[in-house]
Amino acid sequence: MFDFLTGYDLLGAFWVTVQLTVYSAIGSLVWGTLLAAMRVSPVPLMRGFGTAYVNIVRNIPLTVIIVFTSLGLFQTLSISLGAKDFTTINFRLAVLGLITYTAAFVCEALRSGINTVPAGQVEAARAIGLSFPQVLRLIVLPQAFRSVVGPLANVLIALTKNTTVAATIGVAEAALLMREMIENEAQLILISVIFAFGFICLTLPTGLLLGWVSKKVAVRR
């Protein structure tokens, strides 16, 4: 029944999906945190930049961003992100696109977390003379991060599903392999079930685990 699977690197494709997810998650967490810091900073220009970035990037389809990294950045502007072969170049471009897009959502999740920190906490921090970076680093962000584990988990799950968009620029992840297998094998239903099951295996445990963590670490008020 599963004879048609021979010759396809199913696990390898899902491993690429996982790699895309992990690299993009780390990158967008860093960039998203910086953006969130900008959005609440006392400098109006930084606030404006953060707001503009989030509003623009959230309204562009991820597909447009990813296809642009290949057609625009690589093929037109010859930006290859320090890689030599096409596989690595496309992988890095896809990660860049995913970070650009996901960071906007991380930023919004964090900002809503910052808004849940009671004003009294911040006022107390300022009263003992902490500066804005100190208030953010020592008081606000630690509490904000604890209250946004749930929303960030949702961003991570959405990111896992979004990595399939990398198929549009030929990154050999799960969706691209599924397309190839559908074309070559007469087993549409079985192939679809296998790939659906693969993604359920990736997203459901993440959701359950991080849902549990978010309850554990949530700040009780």
Added chain:
Amino acid sequence: MKSRPSALYDVPGPRARRRNVLYTVLFLLALALLIWWVARSLADKNQLEWSKWDPFFTDARTWTTYILPGLKNTVIAAALAMAIALPLGALLGIGRLSDHAWVRGAAGAVVEFFRAIPVLILMLFANAAYAEFTDISPETRPLYAVVTGLVLYNASVLAEVVRAGILALPRGQTDAAKAIGMRKGQTMTHVLLPQSVTAMLPALVSQLVVIVKDTALGGALLNFSELLASVRPMSANYGANTIASFTVVAVVFVALNFALTTFAAWLERRLRRAKKSTGAVVRVDAVEDLATPGEHAGPADVRADGRADDRN
């Protein structure tokens, strides 16, 4: 959402103001450096030449042949997907609130299944299924595939939105319906559902943005001639103006989606203020959470209107 930036820092005194000016200047410098670098790379590849950009301003055919037909297909696919997914989602959402365990279980399983799978996988499946089991012509098949994929995914997301909308209503509504002798079905169709439609309107509009964005997948992988797919023929016809074409397409997407987002936010504010309704509303920013598998739609997630939660 109420932003509260002022609590994070003091009203700037002379020193803080000097420091803010310094940061502004440094940030401006960094931005200028970035813009200069982008402009130089563009100029190196001749992407800034006016001949690559002026078709969008001087030649109406760029719009009538490429962009507007693409936009039309994007809007058609999104509208169809929304129109079909909404009733399905309502059925699933009401099913999840059923008193019968097996209805609840079945609806819940369907919702969890389709929320856990990327919409692209659903589109690829739909495309191949239409090719194999039906005789829909290859020209219209991409539209069918895109809409089917979007419907399967969004029906399950909208099911959660509907459920959240019904849960957001004050418990008194159900009690009052019971008190005047309405049956369960009547309570749902005459009392809860009509009011929840208002409560979830902002969330529906904001989900429309997600649908519009996902149609671009069909353009990139299924030969669906929507807005993104117009980039290739445009850059082929107007002297490899890839960057210009992408910029215009992105601007059109941002304009459309920004209008929808603003409309959703306005609706939400209006509903919160409304005196005639219960004031219950599904938060626009709750939709992203409702779109991922797992349990989110507790009343605490949904009701952010500051009223005392009279459900527990």
